[in-house]
Amino acid sequence: MIQLQQVHRIFEVGDQKVHALDDVSLDIKRGEYIALMGPSGSGKSTLLNIVGLLDRPTSGKYVLDGQNVTALSDQSQAEMRRDKIGFVFQFFHLVPRLNASENIALPMVLAGVPVAERKARVSRILDAVGLTDRAHHRPDQLSGGQRQRVAIARATVMEPAAILADEPTGNLDSASGKDVLDILEALNDNNITLIVVTHDLDIAKRARRRLHMVDGCIDSDTTTGERK
Amino acid sequence: MSTIDILGFALKSLRGYALRTGLMLLAMAIGVAAVVVLTSLGEGARRFVVAEFASLGTHLLIVLPGRSETTGGPPLLLGETPRDLTIDDAVALNRSRAVRRIAPITVGSARVSYRRRDRESIIIGSTREFLDVRHLTMGQGRFLPEADPRRASPVCVLGAKIRQELFGGDKALGQWVRLGDRRFRVIGVLASEGRTIGIDVEEIVVVPVASALALFDTASLFRILVEARTREAIPRAQKDIVDIVRSRHDGEDDITVITQDAVLSTFDNVLRALTLTVAGIAAISLAVAGILIMNVMLVAVSQRTSEIGLLKALGASGRRILVLFVTEAGALSLIGAVLGLVIGKIGGWIVGRLYPALSVSTPWWAIVAALAVALGTGLLFSMLPARRAARLDPVQALSRR
Ligand SMILES: Nc1ncnc2c1ncn2[C@@H]1O[C@H](COP(=O)(O)OP(=O)(O)O)[C@@H](O)[C@H]1O
Ligand SMILES: [Mg+2]
Numbered sequence: 236m237i238q239l240q241q242v243h244r245i246f247e248v249g250d251q252k253v254h255a256l257d258d259v260s261l262d263i264k265r266g267e268y269i270a271l272m273g274p275s276g277s278g279k280s281t282l283l284n285i286v287g288l289l290d291r292p293t294s295g296k297y298v299l300d301g302q303n304v305t306a307l308s309d310q311s312q313a314e315m316r317r318d319k320i321g322f323v324f325q326f327f328h329l330v331p332r333l334n335a336s337e338n339i340a341l342p343m344v345l346a347g348v349p350v351a352e353r354k355a356r357v358s359r360i361l362d363a364v365g366l367t368d369r370a371h372h373r374p375d376q377l378s379g380g381q382r383q384r385v386a387i388a389r390a391t392v393m394e395p396a397a398i399l400a401d402e403p404t405g406n407l408d409s410a411s412g413k414d415v416l417d418i419l420e421a422l423n424d425n426n427i428t429l430i431v432v433t434h435d436l437d438i439a440k441r442a443r444r445r446l447h448m449v450d451g452c453i454d455s456d457t458t459t460g461e462r463k
Numbered sequence: 464m465s466t467i468d469i470l471g472f473a474l475k476s477l478r479g480y481a482l483r484t485g486l487m488l489l490a491m492a493i494g495v496a497a498v499v500v501l502t503s504l505g506e507g508a509r510r511f512v513v514a515e516f517a518s519l520g521t522h523l524l525i526v527l528p529g530r531s532e533t534t535g536g537p538p539l540l541l542g543e544t545p546r547d548l549t550i551d552d553a554v555a556l557n558r559s560r561a562v563r564r565i566a567p568i569t570v571g572s573a574r575v576s577y578r579r580r581d582r583e584s585i586i587i588g589s590t591r592e593f594l595d596v597r598h599l600t601m602g603q604g605r606f607l608p609e610a611d612p613r614r615a616s617p618v619c620v621l622g623a624k625i626r627q628e629l630f631g632g633d634k635a636l637g638q639w640v641r642l643g644d645r646r647f648r649v650i651g652v653l654a655s656e657g658r659t660i661g662i663d664v665e666e667i668v669v670v671p672v673a674s675a676l677a678l679f680d681t682a683s684l685f686r687i688l689v690e691a692r693t694r695e696a697i698p699r700a701q702k703d704i705v706d707i708v709r710s711r712h713d714g715e716d717d718i719t720v721i722t723q724d725a726v727l728s729t730f731d732n733v734l735r736a737l738t739l740t741v742a743g744i745a746a747i748s749l750a751v752a753g754i755l756i757m758n759v760m761l762v763a764v765s766q767r768t769s770e771i772g773l774l775k776a777l778g779a780s781g782r783r784i785l786v787l788f789v790t791e792a793g794a795l796s797l798i799g800a801v802l803g804l805v806i807g808k809i810g811g812w813i814v815g816r817l818y819p820a821l822s823v824s825t826p827w828w829a830i831v832a833a834l835a836v837a838l839g840t841g842l843l844f845s846m847l848p849a850r851r852a853a854r855l856d857p858v859q860a861l862s863r864r
Contacts, residue, residue: 317779322777389777
């Protein structure tokens, strides 16, 4: 489903070049559960952003669902992002003036989903993440764990093919971190591809496939049989 | 994304930053209100003047001694002394078939007295026709009798206020008053009808034109009012007047004929230009409001950088972001403009109550223009911030918290 071929990403800062991704090739199938590990600055976020179409490779090829997306226009990339990808961020990124329901509905508003359908999907998903009673709370009235669950609900409401989570538990205590991970893994059970960036080895061990990065390269790619 | 959703999103963001939104609404509203109030006043003044002129009768021509250099206006500061315009000249104008009636006029001021009471007053010398040409009405008695304008006769008609001051509650008709060093018998009193352009008819004394000329010891009329038979006859009458006077003045064109229409349209144009100027100045405040909107939107874009990054991550294209921000500014301008219209209307109404003579009315074009300029500046000045938002790199935008 996701194929990267000899992808490079070079940032130019002043006259210095930072090789954030150095010849990365990767093949991910639908429904995989991947933990992405590596020291800070090794290129994990950059890789995730390119997979999520938020960033473009400096060179190389990216094929998503059989389609070469490297050369697509801003408009088409935005549509693919909307329909196939769900993002979960370390800092949640909820819109502060919108309540939980409205935040969750945002991708559907952007996609032009009819109001009745939006409502139905929001209430179904609020139930799934256990926040039905918090539907009308604004982000500043929610705990960190609850915020991240709203963010996950928002990422899944368009029923994406892949969920990309960049250190989703990095800002949470271990109990809420576990809740969040449980929800993400439940989604993975429904055949949604899940990529989680993490520094936590215990979390990484839960994934079937583990990628380790150093200096913009993937230096190990291990697959274990079963999820713990 | 549907139009309703775009509007809903914009309105929610505006509500989310209440203070900022309130200040921008205020700026826009003040600008629009200024345009509305000022144009209403200008338009009111224009209508007032036009109505006053129309009340004088529209087939009126005014003949003045002396040649005007510019067409239309009366001779103001002219070097040469023109030939006198005499009663005989006036009477001769009756020869034109385009002329219905004429009223020769001479104006001066003199002391009016009755027994112990006296005051200074404007004395108008004219004929019976003056009553009709100026659309005056009588309060008591009769106006000047039908008579040969060349003959003096010691009768006079008083303005209502003059009568009140000289006679108080006493009977005025039939009494003799003194004008300068001559005696005149009061034969009528004008009805009080307030001001009309030029003179207050309550404070005049009207005497036969020949008597007035004798009183002021002159042979020259102040002007001759000529009423044409019809509106269409005005050009014809104007030409006849010029021809007749020229033949009487040894072939010299030494008079000026102005038509009511010309005066009216001059005033109309001047006042309309004035209104437009004032409206234009007020519109500058709208431009200022537009620049304010631009600045505040720029701040909004940098405040909401991470939100913009998020929207992009959720599948909004650069174009969509642009539309969202422009809609926000547009909604802001429009709401501000409507608010301004309401404030302006209330302001106009208050002015209307204070000065009832000024029929304050907002011309429709001012409302349309104010709304259009408000919306236009709002949209125009939001383009720069909105484009900046649209071009933001989502990865960097998201890394800002
Ligand atoms: N926008 C950018 N401009 C310049 N350098 C960048 C930018 N984004 C990331 N980098 C650099 O690229 C490298 C990889 O960054 P990143 O993918 O964020 O690492 P990680 O997520 O693994 O910590 C780092 O050296 C970082 O400094
Ligand atoms: Mg990172």
